[in-house]
Amino acid sequence: MVIWSMKNECIAFGNDKHCTPLLKQLRDKSRKRSVLDAFGETTDALDHLELSPRVKRVVRRPPPVLTVYVRKENEKAYNAIFMETMTVDNFKEAVSLCYGLKGTSIKRVSLQGKSGDYKELDEQCLKTFVDEDDFIISLDYDSSEGFCDVILVSGS
Secondary structure, rough: OEOOOOOOOOOOOOHHHHOOOOHHHHHHHHHHHHHHHHHHHHHHHHOOOOOOOOOOOOOOOOOOOOOEEEEEEOOOOOOOEEEOOOOOOHHHHHHHHHHHHHHHOOEEEEEEEEOOEEEEEOOOHHHOOOOEEEEEEEEEEOOOOOEEOOOOOOOE
16 A cells, blocks of 8 residues: 655545544644735735825816706707806807817807897896706807807707
8 A cells, every 4th residue: 555645635545534533633733824824924915015095186176157058959968068157258168169169259149038039148148047057059150251159049
C-alpha cells in the first residue's frame, strides 16, 4: 500500500475511512490557521488604502427664475427654456439657442391672445408668465431681411 499526501487532505491508506480523528483535527486546525492568516494579510493590505472620501468643490448654478415650455405646431415634445433673468433680450437669446438661430436674428416677439389679437412681448408680459407655462411657437423667418418674428400662442 502506498501512503499519499495532498495539501489540506488527511494522510490516508487509499481512502478516508482509515483517517484518524487526530489527523482530521490537524487538518481542520491548518485550515483555520490559513484562513486567519489570509484575513490578517488582507487587513494589512487595506491599511494602505485611503477609505475617506475626497472633498469635492460643489458648483451649483442658481435655479432659473422662470421655465417656459415651447413647441412648434408640428412637434410632439416641448422644449424647455430656462431664464435666469426675466427680460425680453434673455428670452430672445434662449429661443435662438433652442431653435438654432442667430442671437440677433429675432426681430420681434409677439404674444397672441385668446381673442386672436397680437401683443408685443415686453417686461410686463413676462412678469405675468407663470413657471412652467407652455406655448406653441411660430417662427416666421424672412430670408430677404434675415430676421425672424416669433409668435407665442398659449398651449393650454
